[in-house]
Amino acid sequence: MRTITFEHAPPFQQLTTCFPDDPHKSIVREDGSLNYGWHDPLGFEKRKEYWKHASQLTEFADPGDNFLVRLKPRFTHRDKLINTNQHLEGPRVPIVVQEEEYEHTQLSWTIASIRDENFRADLLLWKVTAKPTFGRAPSKIELCLTGNPKKLPVIIESKGTTSYWTKDGLQLPGLMHYGFLNSGETKEGVFLLVLQGKIHPEIVTLEWAKRELKKVRTYWLELPLYKNPIQIPDTQVQDMIDASARNILQAREIENGITEYKVGPTVYRSLFMVDGYFLLEAAHILGDQELAFNQGILAILRRAKPDGSIQIIPQHYKETGIAIATIVRQCELMGDDGRLVELWPTILRAVDYIEILRNEAHQMGPDYPGYKLFPPAYLDGGISGPFPDYTTPGWILVGLKFAKEVGSRLELPGLEKIRKLYDEIFEGFISCAQRDIGITPEGIPYLPMIMEHRSYNKPQTATWAFAQTIYPGEVFPQDHPYVQNLLSLLDSVDDEQGIPKETGWIHDQAVWGYSAMFYAQVWLYAGRPDKAIDYLYAFANHASPARVWREEQSLTNSRSSEYCGDMPHNWGSAEFIRLVRNALVFERQNRLELLVGLPTEWLPTKERDLILEKTPTKFGLVSIRLSIKTLSTYEFSYHRDPGLHEPKEVIVHWNNNAFLLSKSEHSISLELEASS
Amino acid sequence: MNTRQISFCYAPDVQQTCIGFVDDFYKTLVREDGSLNYGFIGRNDFSSWERLHYWEAITPYAKVRNDNQFFLHRLKPRFSHKDKLINKSQDFGDPRVALVKTIEEYEHTTLEWECFGYRDVSRDVRADVILWEMKAKNGFGYASSRVELELHGDKDTLPPVLESANTTQFYVYEGLRLVGLNQFAFFQEGDLWKGVFVVLLQGDIPTNEITRTWGEYAREQTIQYWRNLRPFRWEFTIPEPQIQGMLEACARNILQAREIHNGTAVYQVGPTIYRGLWTVDGHFLLQAAHIMGRQEEAFEQGLMALLSKLQPNGSVEIIPQHYKETAITIATIIRQCELINNDQRLIELWPTILRGVDYIRSLRDKAKAMGPEYPGYRLFPPAILDGGIEGPFPDYTTPSWILVGLKEARDAGRRLQLPETESISYLFDEVMEGFIASATRDMKKTNEGISYLPMIMEHQDYNKPQSATWALAQAMYPGEVFPPDHEYVTNLLRLLDSVDDEQGIPKETGWIHEQAVWGYSAMFYAQVWLYANRPDKAIDYLYAFANHAAPSRVWREEQTLTTSRSSEYCGDMPHNWGSAELIRLVRNALVIEKNGNLELFAALPSIWYPTATQDLVIQDTPTRYGWISLRLKRIDSQNFELHYKRKPGNQEPKQILLYWNGVAQPDMISPDDNQLTINLKGVENK
Numbered sequence A: 001m002r003t004i005t006f007e008h009a010p011p012f013q014q015l016t017t018c019f020p021d022d023p024h025k026s027i028v029r030e031d032g033s034l035n036y037g038w039h040d041p042l043g044f045e046k047r048k049e050y051w052k053h054a055s056q057l058t059e060f061a062d063p064g065d066n067f068l069v070r071l072k073p074r075f076t077h078r079d080k081l082i083n084t085n086q087h088l089e090g091p092r093v094p095i096v097v098q099e100e101e102y103e104h105t106q107l108s109w110t111i112a113s114i115r116d117e118n119f120r121a122d123l124l125l126w127k128v129t130a131k132p133t134f135g136r137a138p139s140k141i142e143l144c145l146t147g148n149p150k151k152l153p154v155i156i157e158s159k160g161t162t163s164y165w166t167k168d169g170l171q172l173p174g175l176m177h178y179g180f181l182n183s184g185e186t187k188e189g190v191f192l193l194v195l196q197g198k199i200h201p202e203i204v205t206l207e208w209a210k211r212e213l214k215k216v217r218t219y220w221l222e223l224p225l226y227k228n229p230i231q232i233p234d235t236q237v238q239d240m241i242d243a244s245a246r247n248i249l250q251a252r253e254i255e256n257g258i259t260e261y262k263v264g265p266t267v268y269r270s271l272f273m274v275d276g277y278f279l280l281e282a283a284h285i286l287g288d289q290e291l292a293f294n295q296g297i298l299a300i301l302r303r304a305k306p307d308g309s310i311q312i313i314p315q316h317y318k319e320t321g322i323a324i325a326t327i328v329r330q331c332e333l334m335g336d337d338g339r340l341v342e343l344w345p346t347i348l349r350a351v352d353y354i355e356i357l358r359n360e361a362h363q364m365g366p367d368y369p370g371y372k373l374f375p376p377a378y379l380d381g382g383i384s385g386p387f388p389d390y391t392t393p394g395w396i397l398v399g400l401k402f403a404k405e406v407g408s409r410l411e412l413p414g415l416e417k418i419r420k421l422y423d424e425i426f427e428g429f430i431s432c433a434q435r436d437i438g439i440t441p442e443g444i445p446y447l448p449m450i451m452e453h454r455s456y457n458k459p460q461t462a463t464w465a466f467a468q469t470i471y472p473g474e475v476f477p478q479d480h481p482y483v484q485n486l487l488s489l490l491d492s493v494d495d496e497q498g499i500p501k502e503t504g505w506i507h508d509q510a511v512w513g514y515s516a517m518f519y520a521q522v523w524l525y526a527g528r529p530d531k532a533i534d535y536l537y538a539f540a541n542h543a544s545p546a547r548v549w550r551e552e553q554s555l556t557n558s559r560s561s562e563y564c565g566d567m568p569h570n571w572g573s574a575e576f577i578r579l580v581r582n583a584l585v586f587e588r589q590n591r592l593e594l595l596v597g598l599p600t601e602w603l604p605t606k607e608r609d610l611i612l613e614k615t616p617t618k619f620g621l622v623s624i625r626l627s628i629k630t631l632s633t634y635e636f637s638y639h640r641d642p643g644l645h646e647p648k649e650v651i652v653h654w655n656n657n658a659f660l661l662s663k664s665e666h667s668i669s670l671e672l673e674a675s676s
Numbered sequence B: 001m002n003t004r005q006i007s008f009c010y011a012p013d014v015q016q017t018c019i020g021f022v023d024d025f026y027k028t029l030v031r032e033d034g035s036l037n038y039g040f041i042g043r044n045d046f047s048s049w050e051r052l053h054y055w056e057a058i059t060p061y062a063k064v065r066n067d068n069q070f071f072l073h074r075l076k077p078r079f080s081h082k083d084k085l086i087n088k089s090q091d092f093g094d095p096r097v098a099l100v101k102t103i104e105e106y107e108h109t110t111l112e113w114e115c116f117g118y119r120d121v122s123r124d125v126r127a128d129v130i131l132w133e134m135k136a137k138n139g140f141g142y143a144s145s146r147v148e149l150e151l152h153g154d155k156d157t158l159p160p161v162l163e164s165a166n167t168t169q170f171y172v173y174e175g176l177r178l179v180g181l182n183q184f185a186f187f188q189e190g191d192l193w194k195g196v197f198v199v200l201l202q203g204d205i206p207t208n209e210i211t212r213t214w215g216e217y218a219r220e221q222t223i224q225y226w227r228n229l230r231p232f233r234w235e236f237t238i239p240e241p242q243i244q245g246m247l248e249a250c251a252r253n254i255l256q257a258r259e260i261h262n263g264t265a266v267y268q269v270g271p272t273i274y275r276g277l278w279t280v281d282g283h284f285l286l287q288a289a290h291i292m293g294r295q296e297e298a299f300e301q302g303l304m305a306l307l308s309k310l311q312p313n314g315s316v317e318i319i320p321q322h323y324k325e326t327a328i329t330i331a332t333i334i335r336q337c338e339l340i341n342n343d344q345r346l347i348e349l350w351p352t353i354l355r356g357v358d359y360i361r362s363l364r365d366k367a368k369a370m371g372p373e374y375p376g377y378r379l380f381p382p383a384i385l386d387g388g389i390e391g392p393f394p395d396y397t398t399p400s401w402i403l404v405g406l407k408e409a410r411d412a413g414r415r416l417q418l419p420e421t422e423s424i425s426y427l428f429d430e431v432m433e434g435f436i437a438s439a440t441r442d443m444k445k446t447n448e449g450i451s452y453l454p455m456i457m458e459h460q461d462y463n464k465p466q467s468a469t470w471a472l473a474q475a476m477y478p479g480e481v482f483p484p485d486h487e488y489v490t491n492l493l494r495l496l497d498s499v500d501d502e503q504g505i506p507k508e509t510g511w512i513h514e515q516a517v518w519g520y521s522a523m524f525y526a527q528v529w530l531y532a533n534r535p536d537k538a539i540d541y542l543y544a545f546a547n548h549a550a551p552s553r554v555w556r557e558e559q560t561l562t563t564s565r566s567s568e569y570c571g572d573m574p575h576n577w578g579s580a581e582l583i584r585l586v587r588n589a590l591v592i593e594k595n596g597n598l599e600l601f602a603a604l605p606s607i608w609y610p611t612a613t614q615d616l617v618i619q620d621t622p623t624r625y626g627w628i629s630l631r632l633k634r635i636d637s638q639n640f641e642l643h644y645k646r647k648p649g650n651q652e653p654k655q656i657l658l659y660w661n662g663v664a665q666p667d668m669i670s671p672d673d674n675q676l677t678i679n680l681k682g683v684e685n686k
Helices: A204-220 A237-252 A273-285 A287-299 A316-336 A335-363 A392-410 A417-438 A464-470 A480-493 A515-525 A527-541 A568-583 B214-231 B241-255 B278-290 B295-306 B326-341 B344-370 B397-416 B421-443 B470-476 B487-497 B523-531 B535-546 B576-590
Strands: A014-016 A026-030 A034-038 A066-076 A079-089 A093-102 A105-115 A119-131 A136-139 A141-147 A154-155 A180-182 A184-198 A254-257 A259-261 A511-512 A550-553 A585-588 A591-594 A610-617 A621-627 A633-642 A648-653 A657-661 A669-674 B015-018 B029-033 B036-040 B071-079 B085-091 B100-105 B107-119 B123-134 B142-144 B146-154 B161-163 B186-188 B192-202 B259-261 B264-266 B515-518 B556-562 B591-594 B598-602 B616-623 B626-634 B639-648 B656-660 B665-670 B675-681
Touching: A014 A237, A066 A105, A066 A119, A093 A204, A105 A204, A119 A141, A119 A180, A119 A204, A136 B295, A141 A184, A154 B107, A237 A273, A237 A527, A237 A568, A254 A633, A259 A287, A273 A287, A273 A316, A273 A568, A273 A610, A273 B015, A273 B470, A287 A316, A316 A335, A316 A392, A316 A591, A316 A610, A335 A392, A335 B616, A392 A417, A464 A480, A464 A515, A480 A515, A511 A515, A511 B535, A515 A568, A515 B326, A568 A585, A568 A610, A585 B421, A591 A621, A621 B656, A633 A648, A648 A669, A648 B036, A657 B421, A669 B259, B029 B123, B071 B107, B071 B123, B071 B192, B071 B616, B107 B214, B123 B146, B123 B186, B123 B214, B146 B192, B186 B598, B214 B241, B241 B278, B241 B535, B264 B295, B278 B295, B278 B326, B278 B397, B278 B576, B278 B616, B295 B326, B295 B344, B326 B344, B326 B397, B326 B616, B344 B397, B470 B523, B487 B515, B515 B523, B523 B535, B523 B576, B535 B576, B576 B591, B591 B616, B665 B675
Parallel strands: A591 A648, B598 B656
Antiparallel strands: A014 A026, A026 A034, A034 A066, A066 A141, A079 A093, A093 A105, A105 A119, A119 A184, A136 A180, A154 A184, A254 A259, A511 A550, A585 A591, A610 A621, A621 A633, A633 A669, A648 A657, B015 B029, B029 B036, B036 B071, B071 B146, B085 B100, B100 B107, B107 B123, B123 B192, B142 B186, B161 B192, B259 B264, B515 B556, B591 B598, B616 B626, B626 B639, B639 B675, B656 B665
16 A cells, blocks of 8 residues: 655755745745745856865855745743644645644644735744643743844734733843743734735734634635646545645746746746746646646747747757747647647747757767767756756757647648758767667666766766656657666666655765656556556655655765755646646557556545546547446546547556547446456 | 752853953853854843833834844854764863863764864964864764854854865765755765864964864964963862862953953953943952952952043942942952052052042932932932842942941041041941831841841832842941841841752842842852851852853853743853852852951861862962961871961951861961961861
């Protein structure tokens, strides 16, 4: 039985309490602190060749972990912490409850973001109880600041939070005269951190705060996280989907009138090309198709350059290939050939740019290892660069393949050039790969992602793009040696925590959690749904209990404390949703496959059917429902609203068998026997 | 009798240890967690509106606090890998040496570091050095790591901090350095890494000099500096090593808190909130400096510092309305001249004293002018009390110290036949009468039936019977305004005895009125116990007071009771009035001036008896009767030999009383004996 226990949660956790599209990305840490003003202390120039910037002028460690302000409630009396615990009110409700158990005291607080037309604030309701053994002590609840006092928001406290037991004496540092807390006594209060607008302090009472909390709880419970139902009978997975969907909306932000799906609230508070491809797809799955399509494509087009490239990160050449693929995929999912035709000139300019890159590589001469492919490029996801590499041709092949297929289907101009370029790059890829293929000590062939040897890199390092070339790119068929070799390699490094290790930026004793989701899609594509689902649950176990992920983190039992990237990292959230969807409704080689990765944990119960309604595919909107019919049978219903493509086949996977459905039937109901 | 073990069992939670040099401008403080702390920003304007009217300063806007305890910068070593802390400890080694070692024991790692001050006078360099070692235990595995300094505070205003070469190393020269991802060199099972950080406070050290070897050399230099310092110029040896360690640390700390202002070495109370000279603290700190053999420094420079506070109206009032400061100044001038045996200087300063007396007289006139309805009509106008009660209130701390000042002036004036002595005497009598009359009116009883004098003349629930009795205690001793058997003395001691059970010293005597102790106030009371012939209680308080120090042998002014939930504290740390009081009590336990007599070994506990290898020695300790030297030697298990010497002073004792086996031996030493060897038997001292 697969379970989600968060056993590999990262030690350093962040969650957000903010609203969808909120410009104020309030972050709560694992200790219940509120964190504001994230900043990157390094600066771009110190990221590369960092060793050249090291000097004997020491570089300090920052207790605020790069937030300008960190605020944590505490009491001012003395006690010994025994235990601390954090939980969200629910996967849909980003209201954080933090509990601290002391020998003689209990302190708990609840954090929620609130807003109305006049303000946006973070609410912190605290409660302190003195146990019977407490005795008495002057005490108050205060916010402890780590960081810069000049960057603090306005903080209002409820009346009585600061009170004194006497009006005599001097108030000296350390000597406060705060009101007494006595054995058995409970006190409650509120801090309101006003991030925008104004609120009259008199309003801020405990009763008001409780009403606000109720309001915001109702808001979250009523917020339609997905427009069309997604129901997985395993509630652990359902909760993960709910939280993932919510987090994607919380990270979203409106920039110059466009709603951008952003990766995270801090270091990746932005749109990135490849992340965007998958985030937008997840948005479609969640039913936000109009927004994802209209605004998502616009956000990408804003990155188009006069030379035809569509690029955000310098020398990240494959971004242009990704942008082409994104445009095509978005139009497919939306069923909008008109928009595709309209954007075809943009795609052709991007193809021209790719051709220029090819020529640049060619001009570097045959001694250049990437002569048959592209100039040295920035890889990302584990290897920086610039290097002659395979991630660049990987995604460019995907982009050209998508363009080639759509151009062919719609008989659009310039198709031959795209075909020729695709074939040339594909040949170049095969030819270079044959030259560069290596063998691990265990005898597994693998393709290093750069064309020069670096002992720093692991065989699996930065294989993210290669995996995506395999699926969803489908550049290589499922039985291709590249596919099989990659899966053998991944299988050899996934024992420790259930997902492949050392695939990303941290090359030692670490995991890039959601990279496992790229690989899971390849497992699914290659006919190993069991491994895909294993990775799904193992990936969930790398989330924090708030059901959000850090991009990369060290292995749980290692001494290394390295981490990297954002948290919540919503490419991770998107990948979780995508994998669940694809496990049930999967587009493969012009086929529509249903229930391909359905684990027994997701079989319906009396109380919960398995439901996926109007999930977008290039074959149209697909709805499925699996419910218990009798003790030994299930009822499976399927419906498809036709899309731009017609599937060659529609296949239902059940009990390790595959049934072909008539592709002309858009609605069907089947009785399926339960497995013995 | 309490257990006379010093285990620091009542040490305060927040601890500060100074690693600065003698007279150092840079008062670097090391906290209980091994952090170095710079730039104290807590104000010492004790009369500010916010401090007095704090309850009126409540606003709906929250005031946040950080963990820096009012320091701008806090630097703490840590490693960058992951491990679980099991235990944390500090080792202060040789009490003579200001060096703090902090040890953090983790499941798989040991990290330890030593902090000490460093200076190179030839290059005008003053720095703090952190010498660290990190060891990976068995089972560690390996991890990317380095030892780094966690900075709490603003980087821009911090002095430069240098690290030894290779402190920051990378295991690879590739990849991107992203937030959280550092590529630091691998630290592996069995590895021992060593390095040094230097906080450059003044001057410059070329970075290529900053090596571990340099750090170890700097450490040796600093240790040698401290070992050669000799805070006690003359021998002062107690054979009980716990007390000897306390004495050495106290003397060192007094010198560390000292600072040069306008060319004058000012004995300051502490390095942070009390980084200054206060009149009453100064009175005792200067006496301690005399006991340490630093008489010239204390007399000339200490007196100068005090005189610089004189106002044209004859008063000294560092704190406004702290009227008794003028009298304390008079007492200090006289005491200083006594200890240095310089009547000439006293005569020279007599006009200053008379102006002080005139000022006191003007205060009396003011009180009288307030009319008989005013409770302090027969004494003084409403005054700041300090030490537990603020004010202004009509009070008893003000007349207590004024009586001491006037008594000292009267006695000195009579002895030297100085002008206007009788008017001083008249004023003394008038204040004394006023005190007795008012006290008779105001005397109260505790629930246990103990009579006590509340220190203010109006009832306030906030105050405890023992609150702010510091000045009354000092009026008893060293003031000797009331004889040892006076009911005020016995009442006060009964009161103290009723509140000293919890941690061995009286509680709730100071600013924190609830579940707290003002540690060194116990030393004022111990002097009263000694004065009232209860040396056992005095020594009990001495040991209990020592147990309220941090293991670095320094005190916080006030702290809450160890088992209470209250975390309040107040005042400075190291608080060197506390250091001075420990020295003074040990000295007075051996050599005390009382009732015109010189008493020797009045409170000699048996655990201070000499051993076969260690004599008890006090050399040239100053009194108004001259410099006294004692050497007590153990001959065998039952027999001791005492060498006594006195270099006469400007006064002669009526008697010299040697206490032995708890009994005064009046005839053993005569005031005429300048040098004597006495054989003593038995060890049944109590």
